[in-house]
Amino acid sequence: MKQPPIYQKYQKNMKPGKFSSTGFLGTDTRNLFDIIADDNITVSQLSVSHEMIAEKLQYFRDKGFDSYGTSVTIDEKWRVTVDSFRGKLICPFEHKGLYRKTLIELIYIPENLTVQYTDLSIHMIREHGFYQGIGSRFRLEPEILVKIFALQ
Numbered sequence: 821m822k823q824p825p826i827y828q829k830y831q832k833n834m835k836p837g838k839f840s841s842t843g844f845l846g847t848d849t850r851n852l853f854d855i856i857a858d859d860n861i862t863v864s865q866l867s868v869s870h871e872m873i874a875e876k877l878q879y880f881r882d883k884g885f886d887s888y889g890t891s892v893t894i895d896e897k898w899r900v901t902v903d904s905f906r907g908k909l910i911c912p913f914e915h916k917g918l919y920r921k922t923l924i925e926l927i928y929i930p931e932n933l934t935v936q937y938t939d940l941s942i943h944m945i946r947e948h949g950f951y952q953g954i955g956s957r958f959r960l961e962p963e964i965l966v967k968i969f970a971l972q
Contacts, residue, residue, distance in 0.1 A: 823853040833912035834953070844912060844944075846955025859951050862962045873962065874946035876969040877937060881924050898968075899927040909940045913948050928968040935960055935968065 823831070831852040836843035848855060863870060884892045884900035891901040901924070908918035919940040927934045941958050944950040952959040 823851040827851070827853045830913050833914070839910060839912040842957055844950075844956055844958075845953035846957070846959060848953030848955060850953070852950075855953055856949050859962060860949055863949070866962060866966050868962075868966055870945050870949045873965050873969070874942050876965070877924075877926075877942045877945065880926050881922070881937075881939065881942065884924065885922075893929075897929055899929060901925045909938075911940065911943060911947075913944070913950075915943070915947055917943070919943055926968065931967070933964060933968055935964065 831845070833839050834844040834852060845852070845855075850858070863873070880894070880898060880900045881902060883894055884902040885904070887900075887902060889901065889903050891899045893899050903923045905921040905923070907921045909921060910918060919938070922939045923936060924938065925934065925936050937958055937960055941952070941960060944952070945960070951962060
């Protein structure tokens with residue numbers, strides 16, 4: 821699909837450089853608009869919303885935040901570790917706000933599924949429906965998140 825001009829600008833922001841040393845697109849060859857559109861379809865087919873997914877990511881981030889780098893087990897199903905680093909990140913969609921540099925690791929113990937994400941990841945899912953490009957270090961697959969969160 822033809823990408824709107826504003827998305828061309830955002831896609832430039834997604835490349836390694838100013839906003840992130842590794843970028844947000846990974847090895848994905850699709851344009852940004854198509855990446856988001858494809859994930860919108862997937863999320864819709866899973867009968868959930870970006871907001872629901874972001875809320876769960878935020879919930880686990882908040883539960884683990886005060887653990888200071890040690891893991892916290894929640895309901896014997898999830899283990900979360902949150903590391904926080906000096907500095908803040910800005911949104912490549914040029915959305916207002918600064919996002920703490922964090923690394924959140926969430927393990928769904930029953931199936932040994934692990935995802936890693938950041939505070940910026942939560943924001944980009946909630947506000948922009950963006951799970952990052954295939955091959956990106958922090959790409960989050962909606963299907964896996966739904967499975968981990970038992971949203972269905």
